[in-house]
Structure formats: C-alpha cells, structure tokens
C-alpha cells in the first residue's frame with residue numbers, strides 16, 4: 001500500500017512549464033540579485049513595527065519579525081533575510097538563523113496567537129546556522145520547540161518559500177496550514193552540495209544530487225508538501241507582490257472562517273498523511 | 284492495531300519477539316569482539332575497556348523492560364525507494380539482512396517495574412537510524428496509540444538525521460512526529476527521552492528534544508550540526524567534549540546523565556511518579 005497524496009494545484013495552472021533544472025534553480029535562488037526577505041516584507045506589509053530579540057539571549061538579525069498590515073488586516077510577519085551587501089550578509093550570517101532567531105520567531109507566533117492575528121512566514125535559508133555557539137545554545141532544541149509549538153498554534157499560519165528551503169532550518173518556520181513555493185524556489189532535506197559529497201564523495205556532482213533529491217516547487221506539490229506555486233515576475237516585482245498579497249488574504253479569510261479545532265485538525269492531517277511506505281498484511 | 288493491551292507475561296516468552304541467536308559485536312572503542320550474550324549481561328558495557336557499546340534496539344528493550352512484557356507494534360512497515368535514489372534499495376536490503384529488522388525503529392508497549400509504557404527505540408545499525416517515512420510513521424502511530432490508551436512514551440534515540448534517500452518526504456516526518464508528540468502532551472501524558480550515541484541532525488531538531496524529561500547516556504554524541512561541518516565552516520577549535528552528553532548537561536539541555544545499570548530503575552520510578560496522570564484541565 002503506497003500512499004501518495006492528491007494535491008490541490010489551484011495556483012499551478014498559471015505557471016507555465018519551468019524549463020530550469022533543479023540545479024539551475026538552486027543557483028538562481030542563491031544569487032545575490034534575487035529579492036530577499038526584506039524586499040518581500042517591504043512590499044507585502046504596510047505600517048510595520050519590526051521587533052528585536054528572543055528575550056532569552058540575543059537578537060538574531062537573520063530573522064525579521066514584527067507586526068504589520070496585509071491589506072487592512074494586522075498580521076504577524078516572520079522572514080528569514082539573507083541580507084544585501086557583504087556587511088549586511090555577514091551580520092545575518094548569510095541567512096542561516098541562530099537558535100535566538102527561531103526563539104524570536106516563536107515569541108512572535110505566540111503573540112499572534114494571543115491577539116488572534118494570522119502568521120505569515122517567508123522562508124529563504126541554506127539551513128540553520130552551523131556553529132559551536134549555535135550548538136551550545138541548543139540549535140536542535142530551538143527548531144524542535146518550534147515544530148511542536150506551531151503544531152498547536154491556535155491561529156492560521158501560512159508559509160511561503162521565497163528562495164531556499166534548507167532542511168530543518170526552513171521547516172522550523174514551515175509547520176503551516178498552507179505552504180507556497182515561488183516558481184524557482186527549492187526545498188530540500190539536505191543541501192545538494194552536502195548530498196553530493198556524501199553519496200559520491202564529490203561535491204562537483206551537485207547537479208545530479210539536486211535531481212536525485214527532488215527539490216523543485218513541482219516536486220513539493222506532488223508530495224503534498226506545498227499547496228501551490230507562485231509565478232515569479234521580478235521585473236514587475238510590485239505587482240507580483242500585489243498578487244501574492246491577494247492570494248494570502250484569500251487564504252487567511254478561508255482559514256479564519258474555520259473553528260480553531262478544525263484548523264488544528266487540518267494542520268495535523270496536512271503533515272500526518274505525508275509518507276510513502278509499504279505495509280504488507282500479516283498472515 | 285493488532286495488540287489490544289499489554290499481553291499477559293506468559294503469552295510472550297523470552298525469545299519471542301526477542302531472539303536468543305548468538306552473534307559477535309565489536310567494541311568500537313577498543314575493537315575487542317564479544318559475544319552478544321556476554322554483552323547482554325553487562326548492559327553492553329565493553330568488558331575489556333568499559334566503553335558503552337551501541338545496543339541493538341531489541342536488546343535495549345530487553346535491558347529496560349520487565350522480562351516478557353514487550354509486545355511489538357507495526358513491525359511490518361517497510362521502506363520504499365520511491366525516488367529511485369542511488370544505492371538506496373541496496374542499502375535497505377543490506378540493513379534488513381544484517382539486522383533482521385524491517386526498519387530503523389522498533390516500537391511497542393512494555394512494562395517497566397510493573398508499569399505500562401509505550402516505547403520506541405532507534406537502531407543505529409539500520410542505515411544509521413536515519414529518519415524516513417517508516418520511522419516517522421511508526422513513531423507517529425505509537426504516539427497516537429499511547430494517546431488513545433493513555434500511556435506514557437519512552438523514546439530511546441540515536442540517528443544520523445533525516446533519511447536523504449527519501450528527499451523532502453523524510454524532512455516532513457519531523458513535523459509529523461512533532462504533531463503526534465504535541466497531541467500526546469496536550470492529553471497530559473508523559474514523554475521521556477533517553478539520548479544515546481549518536482543522536483544528530485533532524486532527530487535532534489525534533490523528537491529527541493521534545494521530551495518532558497530528557498536523559499542522556501554518559502559520553503553520547505548529541506548535536507544538530509556535524510562536528511566536521513562546524514570545523515570546516517567556522518574554522519573553530521572545538522573542545523573535546525563538544526556535543527557530548529556532558530556538554531549538553533552543562534548547557535542546560537539534558538536533565539541528567541543516566542548510566543546503563545540505572546536506567547530501568549530511574550525510568551520505573553519516573554513512571555511510578557506519573558502513574559495517576561489525570562486528563563489536563565481545559
């Protein structure tokens with residue numbers, strides 16, 4: 001008995017066949033001139049109050065979090081930001097959040113729950129920060145806590161992978177009621193670079209690894225990991241963000257009309273049915 | 284679900300589901316080769332050098348559970364190479380043949396010092412106990428079962444992380460299991476984790492760090508990012524006990540170190556302290 005989930009592909013019909021390979025998309029979303037988390041935040045949310053700190057140890061500038069308006073609705077926004085120039089990028093450790101970043105995000109999700117605001121999370125990271133200081137402060141525990149807390153968060157959550165969805169560091173903001181992928185965004189359990197060095201002991205075979213891992217937006221829809229794909233049009237970035245805003249507002253309306261019990265049940269089942277295995281009947 | 288509740292002691296004699304088959308186990312610290320029966324008597328502590336030898340999942344259960352009290356659940360679930368990932372099929376076949384297991388996790392119910400408890404144990408011999416669909420599904424089903432039956436859960440973890448051969452589907456198992464942990468917790472039930480060597484990556488970033496209480500075996504490696512990755516990317520000099528159980532204890536992420544000979548006693552006591560857990564007030 002093999003389980004594969006049927007998915008809602010409402011938004012995919014507007015996207016023409018993407019000619020880029022998985023590897024090409026990975027390179028593209030890593031490029032510096034692609035819009036970053038802060039660019040999306042500026043265009044999607046108005047009248048923002050952006051907040052600092054996790055109230056436990058430090059401020060992590062790799063994650064932007066605050067309150068703003070999506071259209072006329074107050075929302076909590078959380079965005080991983082890779083940064084612009086080199087100084088900014090270094091300060092944000094290239095968009096690899098520290099445990100403090102995930103704890104700051106959780107703090108804002110709890111505030112959103114308290115005040116009945118939806119949460120919009122924008123994901124763009126190679127992965128959670130890898131370093132001795134992150135380990136000392138419980139990088140794994142910080143991510144794990146977000147998974148458990150988001151599973152029970154009593155307010156709608158929508159996540160959008162705007163560039164790279166790097167493993168647990170992305171999932172820590174991705175336990176949502178709806179997940180969208182930008183057209184060229186990728187989402188992966190391990191970086192194709194890391195995967196290539198493990199299987200072929202050859203980091204040069206990233207291209208093959210990217211194919212093997214199935215990291216594209218279409219793959220995410222196929223495996224039930226994402227609900228839809230959002231067309232990219234960075235030449236008309238403002239109008240692209242207007243469309244994205246409309247989509248998010250439409251979803252928030254739909255999710256807000258559900259009872260909290262129903263919302264949490266659906267969120268649980270959304271992840272519960274992901275998994276492909278065989279279960280031979282015992283004699 | 285086939286097993287309704289804990290079977291009577293007499294229904295499950297030793298050797299079933301446990302095997303008494305003899306095999307050799309090599310101590311990774313001193314390379315001494317020991318008979319399995321010898322190691323079972325010494326809690327898998329190497330008689331030659333005192334190192335903690337990694338324990339096969341079912342022997343681990345045998346060391347913690349009351350004799351004859353364990354009944355396995357969902358043992359037939361098997362992995363599928365649905366991405367046609369290089370060498371995965373071969374790895375699965377080898378792991379199945381060498382361990383006699385169908386997956387990297389054994390789940391079931393047992394008694395410890397007379398008290399019932401649901402249990403999952405990862406087996407590092409099976410593709411480094413990486414967490415794919417089957418591991419995720421079996422652990423999720425165990426928490427769901429324990430929630431229905433109002434049982435505490437003990438998780439004995441070890442893992443190389445998510446199973447990359449199952450791509451994004453393996454990453455999602457972290458969220459799936461966390462959802463089941465959350466429901467179990469919301470029902471006011473106890474989840475205890477025993478961290479063993481090595482617990483890393485996606486497991487550390489999910490079920491291994493979601494316990495109400497977290498114990499660790501002395502010296503166990505527990506971390507999120509790999510030591511080599513950290514050394515390569517940051518060039519940092521890492522202390523010798525980096526990511527060891529003692530390091531986690533110092534940094535506040537573990538409740539106590541639990542030597543093997545004390546595990547049954549302490550887990551039994553913990554179950555006794557929580558045996559009259561009421562439904563949580565709404």
Ligand SMILES: [Zn+2]
Pocket residue numbers: 310311312313314315329330331332333334
């Ligand atoms: Zn030894």
